[in-house]
Amino acid sequence: MGTKRILIVDDHPLFREGLKAILRRDAGLVIAGEAGGAAEAVRLARACAPDVVLLDISLPDRSGIHLARDLRARHPDLRILMVSMHTKVDYIVEAVKAGANGYVTKDAAAERLLEALAQVGDGGFYLDPAISQEVSRELLLGAQKREAAPANAYDSLTAREREVMRMVVEGLTTKEVADALAISVKTAEHHRCNLMKKLGLQNSVELVRFASRLGLID
Incomplete structure (x- = not known):
């Protein structure tokens, strides 16, 4: 994977500390910075030039989903891995549509987070196995509905x-x-x-x- 610079965005200091402890297990991961909110994350993404952002959905000043869309527009090459307690399919599908390259639940094992980081950091896509089948089905149905929409409108x-x-x-x-x-x-x-x-x-x-x-x- 090579050395990857990681920006952590989560409003809970204790959880950020836990993430940093996990990241330090991998010598190829460098903690570029940490932010407790969206505005600070936008600033650090510009100043620290991270390769991957670990991003929560629930932030005090803005939804992480909206932030993902903003970061993707500002930094097209930036990789985004959502790390959230939300397991509802709607949240996950919206995060993917916003530009997230992966999604891991907060109760996932440390090894799973590192696996997700390795895959996302290398240009791949990662969905927590606990939710991937349901999310894939929802994304497929959404694609089918979008394909059907033009014909329905023309009719x-x-x-x-x-x-x-x-x-x-x-x-x-x-x-x-x-x-x-x-x-x-x-x-x-x-x-x-x-x-x-x-x-x-x-x-x-x-x-x-x-x-x-x-x-x-x-």
Whole structure:
């Protein structure tokens, strides 16, 4: 694994001491710093340049899940291992979606924490075996729902809205759409606004991407 610099983020001083004692068992792990809250963690992540952050979910000034998302945006190469007492699938799935590279419960054995650090530090992903099967199932179901969502949204469009969508995707202006369908520009714009609202899209670029995902265009 090589030497890895570790930043500990947890609001309980005694637990941080316990983590440091475990980390000192591995000569390849260097404690870069420790923080009791999110704001301090953001500062230390910039100042100490850690390789891995050990991060709790429950922090006094901000959720660790939100902090993980922030750290991932600020430091794309930073590895994040959540160490939390929360075992509910919802918490874990949200942490993974926020950018966490691993998740270990606080009641896990010291050896499991070191194993997780080794895997995450080397660019891998680690889920506590006690929760991994349930979490994997939830993540898979979520992915399937996201895949189904575009088709379901498209099915909600009327025949005329689908016509307008096809023309907009092909690059026609609102006036050109109106002329092609023999309707007023105001009516064409109304159909365009309606279909964008139904699909939850903001502009033509997003509409083109949506159509591509559905296979309506190359």
